[in-house]
Amino acid sequence: MVTDTTPIFAERRFPVRLDTVVPDIRALYHRSKQECWNPQRDIDWGSFRGGDYSAEELTAAALFWSRITWIETTGLAETPSLLVRFCVERDREADPKLFLTVRNTEEAWHIECGHRFAELCNGYVDTPTSAAYAASFNRRFPREALHAETSLDAYVAAHCALADGLELALWEGYRLGATDPLASHILDLCLADKRRHVEFGWLYLQTRAEGWDETTCQEIAGYVDRYVRDVELEGYRCASLAPPGQTEDLVAAEAISAAAGLGGVNTERERQIFGAWWAESTERLANLGVGVASLSDPRLPG
Amino acid sequence: MSEVPVLIQEPTILDQPEHRFPLDLGTRIPKIRQLFHAATNSQWDPRTVVPWDQLDISRYTDEQLFAAREYWSRRAWAEYGAISESPAILIRFAQERHEPDLQLFFTIRSQEEARHAEVCYLMADKLGGYIEEPITKKYEQSVSTHGVRKMALDPESSLDGLVAALVCAAEEVAFDAFKHLVDITEDPVAKAVTAAIMRDEVRHCAFGWYYMDYRIGSLNPDEIAKVEAAVITMIEKVELNGYHNSWLAPSSPAADAEVRADVLTHEAGLGASIEELEKPVFIETIQRLRRRMEPWGVNLPTFHHPKLGAV
Numbered sequence: 001m002v003t004d005t006t007p008i009f010a011e012r013r014f015p016v017r018l019d020t021v022v023p024d025i026r027a028l029y030h031r032s033k034q035e036c037w038n039p040q041r042d043i044d045w046g047s048f049r050g051g052d053y054s055a056e057e058l059t060a061a062a063l064f065w066s067r068i069t070w071i072e073t074t075g076l077a078e079t080p081s082l083l084v085r086f087c088v089e090r091d092r093e094a095d096p097k098l099f100l101t102v103r104n105t106e107e108a109w110h111i112e113c114g115h116r117f118a119e120l121c122n123g124y125v126d127t128p129t130s131a132a133y134a135a136s137f138n139r140r141f142p143r144e145a146l147h148a149e150t151s152l153d154a155y156v157a158a159h160c161a162l163a164d165g166l167e168l169a170l171w172e173g174y175r176l177g178a179t180d181p182l183a184s185h186i187l188d189l190c191l192a193d194k195r196r197h198v199e200f201g202w203l204y205l206q207t208r209a210e211g212w213d214e215t216t217c218q219e220i221a222g223y224v225d226r227y228v229r230d231v232e233l234e235g236y237r238c239a240s241l242a243p244p245g246q247t248e249d250l251v252a253a254e255a256i257s258a259a260a261g262l263g264g265v266n267t268e269r270e271r272q273i274f275g276a277w278w279a280e281s282t283e284r285l286a287n288l289g290v291g292v293a294s295l296s297d298p299r300l301p302g
Numbered sequence: 303m304s305e306v307p308v309l310i311q312e313p314t315i316l317d318q319p320e321h322r323f324p325l326d327l328g329t330r331i332p333k334i335r336q337l338f339h340a341a342t343n344s345q346w347d348p349r350t351v352v353p354w355d356q357l358d359i360s361r362y363t364d365e366q367l368f369a370a371r372e373y374w375s376r377r378a379w380a381e382y383g384a385i386s387e388s389p390a391i392l393i394r395f396a397q398e399r400h401e402p403d404l405q406l407f408f409t410i411r412s413q414e415e416a417r418h419a420e421v422c423y424l425m426a427d428k429l430g431g432y433i434e435e436p437i438t439k440k441y442e443q444s445v446s447t448h449g450v451r452k453m454a455l456d457p458e459s460s461l462d463g464l465v466a467a468l469v470c471a472a473e474e475v476a477f478d479a480f481k482h483l484v485d486i487t488e489d490p491v492a493k494a495v496t497a498a499i500m501r502d503e504v505r506h507c508a509f510g511w512y513y514m515d516y517r518i519g520s521l522n523p524d525e526i527a528k529v530e531a532a533v534i535t536m537i538e539k540v541e542l543n544g545y546h547n548s549w550l551a552p553s554s555p556a557a558d559a560e561v562r563a564d565v566l567t568h569e570a571g572l573g574a575s576i577e578e579l580e581k582p583v584f585i586e587t588i589q590r591l592r593r594r595m596e597p598w599g600v601n602l603p604t605f606h607h608p609k610l611g612a613v
């Protein structure tokens with residue numbers, strides 16, 4: 001079914017500017033190349049001691065790792081869309097373009113790791129049980145990223161700084177509670193990449209912020225506000241925030257997986273992480289001149 | 303006054319609804335999954351893998367250095383084109399939920415294209431400075447685009463045709479050109495750059511052939527005809543227009559200037575080739591493409607070009 005047509009900027013290829021404009025982001029790109037890893041070589045997949053866990057724990061961990069892998073696959077199409085957007089919009093810098101090519105590879109490694117660990121536990125699950133929750137993943141972020149009427153800076157704020165920031169905070173929470181050596185090692189490797197991903201978002205915003213006027217700041221604030229309410233508070237990354245009836249099985253599984261040390265956090269911790277992330281993010285945005293309305297959600301800690 | 307951006311408003315795959323689930327992540331095309339793993343295992347950094355300190359520009363004349371800067375800048379533009387356009391193929395793979403192996407491999411392919419752009423940029427820079435655009439505007443037409451993004455996002459465009467044209471045909475031309483350069487380039491740094499790129503191009507080509515081997519048996523005659531048309535267009539409109547071999551560009555003062563830059567760069571041993579040496583390589587590539595595609599039912603016609611005759 002065809003819906004509305006997506007307007008995309010027509011690229012004017014020349015001049016092809018490849019000089020460094022944002023040194024910190026170019027440095028991130030170089031760091032990514034230097035710190036590259038290999039899920040096949042650097043992880044001892046044969047070391048997993050599944051016999052140390054009950055069947056219930058393994059099943060729960062398989063579901064938890066499947067869920068975070070579903071989220072990770074967002075990048076497969078979103079990152080190339082964002083990369084193309086940077087290329088077709090006039091006067092966008094080379095540094096983010098180079099960085100995003102590496103980010104996409106790292107996302108692919110995370111997907112392979114999550115899938116493989118879920119397989120080791122009790123088998124990867126390819127579909128959520130709730131059709132409504134499954135449908136909530138169909139956010140069409142690639143379209144959003146390439147849509148000419150989407151502010152690229154606002155997109156970077158919502159998706160690269162904030163959303164990736166929430167993901168990083170959650171994964172740090174997963175790592176903190178993980179005791180299984182293999183799960184811990186996977187989380188450590190992925191976390192190193194995710195820290196760069198978040199750094200990219202904020203560095204880019206800092207670079208751009210000098211040129212923002214009041215209207216731009218309001219546009220970004222509005223975009224971020226809509227994103228957080230429509231996507232994150234609907235349970236995109238935090239399953240416990242999804243509407244009732246959608247994710248109870250996922251939430252319960254994550255709590256069991258977390259308690260077994262196989263990764264995950266319980267609902268209380270997840271919401272604490274969300275609250276802390278939101279507080280930090282809004283403060284950082286305010287420092288860039290972007291004032292975001294406060295969230296009042298009874299599910300979040302005050 | 304700032305330039306008003308031009309918008310393209312045509313139907314694309316982005317207009318279609320998304321369906322994330324079921325989300326298959328298993329290995330469906332083992333050879334392509336292995337390519338992804340091989341690429342992961344073969345990462346390199348342009349800043350460290352090339353022995354840049356061995357580049358002695360005092361050995362070359364100003365004229366040679368300027369020509370080589372032009373040549374390596376042009377290489378960087380071509381590689382940048384792959385950064386700007388090829389990711390659209392990954393969007394297509396994901397949006398249409400093709401085999402996960404294809405998607406995973408294409409993530410690292412884009413990174414490799416970025417490395418190629420970076421290493422060519424560095425080479426031009428170390429020779430005296432990277433040049434951001436063709437000195438003569440008319441040459442832009444030959445190097446600006448081969449329409450990959452538009453084809454990849456167009457829901458009516460054959461994905462199989464795109465892969466056959468861009469990867470099997472164009473990448474094969476690129477690979478042969480780089481292999482030839484590795485053989486003839488004398489400067490150790492220029493040689494190291496071409497060799498590093500060539501190692502990645504091997505996988506890029508392999509991807510195309512593996513993909514088509516996997517797909518071809520399921521294509522009907524109409525779909526095979528689309529593949530054939532796409533490959534012919536790529537060869538006629540892109541390759542024979544000088545995308546990888548500047549001397550094939552339509553003769554004009556601009557194109558002639560680029561060819562002169564290639565000749566000077568080649569004579570200096572800094573990386574380019576010349577018509578006399580590249581011609582047999584290019585002809586062999588086209589002939590091999592024809593032989594390899596013939597079992598698919600893809601029949602490439604005889605191509606004609608003033609500098610090649612009938613190929």
